[in-house]
Amino acid sequence: MGSSGVDLPLCDGVRRAERRALAKAITLLESTRPDHRIRADALLDTLLPHTGKALRLGISGVPGVGKSTFIEALGLMLIAQGHRVAVLAIDPSSSLGGGSILGDKTRMERLSVAEAAYIRPSPASGTLGGVAEKTREAMLVCEAAGYDVVVVETVGVGQSETAVASMTDMFVLLQLPNAGDDLQAIKKGVMEIADLVVINKADLDAAAATRAQAFISSSLRMFGAHGVAEQWQPQVMPMSALRGDGLAAFWATVEEFHRLQRANGAFDARRKKQALAWMWDTIHARLQADFRKHPAVRQALADTMRDVTAALVAPSVAARRLLDLFERPTEPTSESPPTQGHHARHH
Numbered sequence: 001m002g003s004s005g006v007d008l009p010l011c012d013g014v015r016r017a018e019r020r021a022l023a024k025a026i027t028l029l030e031s032t033r034p035d036h037r038i039r040a041d042a043l044l045d046t047l048l049p050h051t052g053k054a055l056r057l058g059i060s061g062v063p064g065v066g067k068s069t070f071i072e073a074l075g076l077m078l079i080a081q082g083h084r085v086a087v088l089a090i091d092p093s094s095s096l097g098g099g100s101i102l103g104d105k106t107r108m109e110r111l112s113v114a115e116a117a118y119i120r121p122s123p124a125s126g127t128l129g130g131v132a133e134k135t136r137e138a139m140l141v142c143e144a145a146g147y148d149v150v151v152v153e154t155v156g157v158g159q160s161e162t163a164v165a166s167m168t169d170m171f172v173l174l175q176l177p178n179a180g181d182d183l184q185a186i187k188k189g190v191m192e193i194a195d196l197v198v199i200n201k202a203d204l205d206a207a208a209a210t211r212a213q214a215f216i217s218s219s220l221r222m223f224g225a226h227g228v229a230e231q232w233q234p235q236v237m238p239m240s241a242l243r244g245d246g247l248a249a250f251w252a253t254v255e256e257f258h259r260l261q262r263a264n265g266a267f268d269a270r271r272k273k274q275a276l277a278w279m280w281d282t283i284h285a286r287l288q289a290d291f292r293k294h295p296a297v298r299q300a301l302a303d304t305m306r307d308v309t310a311a312l313v314a315p316s317v318a319a320r321r322l323l324d325l326f327e328r329p330t331e332p333t334s335e336s337p338p339t340q341g342h343h344a345r346h347h
Contacts, residue, residue, distance in 0.1 A: 060173065068240035071087055128159055297322055301322070
């Protein structure tokens, strides 16, 4: 340990990309123990100057679309070109479904044993916010270890796509060829944040893939250009990750997007915006946790929720009353130590 509480051997191990050190560092970041959090924060601050140089790529798509096959094929191709690739997963549903994402390492068997690759499943439980927070921190550790392409994968349920888009430089949505036949297959909110749409398994039904490409392209045009200072029109491309068809074209498109971003300043703007959003997300999560733990709030919460659902109290009025309880200074008694509710906002 250094004089500032930094675990210097662990930092050095991460910088040398030692797998044991990487695993140990990320496990430390995922811990909820207060003493571990202090050590984890010191570790992050020490590693921070060595981060930020990787290309961060977000990949999403419904289960069965072939994300693992796609990421493995892409990772192996990039390693052959001299890149070092880290794959991080976001799966808040794993706590309900028994940790299906843990199968990723076995599904990406060739990539997981590659010397220049590192695969890390998401924490096996927790809220989306909690898992996303740990993934962001794990991403910094991987960058400090010299991985220059970091892929963040989500199982593609609900809000997890937005979480991935908010921490990556480019967000890619994988679709199946039959998506063009079913309007419901495309969620408007997700399409609006996609920088690139890939129709995977295009070799299974070429006609359906062509229809899907035309349909999704016209949908994206309706949403208009976005990203890269509004100069980027999201594209749709067919691919067969299993056969390796279209991988080189995909990466060329990613590099072109990245080049445009850097050229007009949008890359730095996006990173700065994401850093501040991450800070506020963490503050909101901490405040919410402190709010729920506050003794007076806990005492009043059940009755207040019942009154709101019974339409006896307006939701905004109920919220203000609970916040007043949270903010009211608590008088310490001789029997009990002072609570931290009022001071929660000043941590």
